[in-house]
Amino acid sequence: MDGICNYFLNQTTSGVMEGINNRLKLIKRKAYGFSSFDNFRARLLAFFSD
Template sequence: RITNGVVEGINNKLKLIKRLGYGFSNFDNFKLRDLLPWVFPFKTA
């Protein structure tokens, strides 16, 4: 059985960052905030 859980997780993370990005007046700052979790993944434990 194959699931699309990984893709849905990535999509959810991108949508969350997009929602948090409202209010940024500079696209470069928004882009940096978008890329940071992918470069330095957050530890959950």
């Protein structure tokens, strides 16, 4: 109930954060077989860099 009331007070949603989480999960699924965490980290940084 608090979340619903906060939307009407602030007019903000968690949509941006949900989108970021979805992209992270997608990259993690595609990263199956990466040889190290450094490769996974490099993929994340490349994906989210401007």
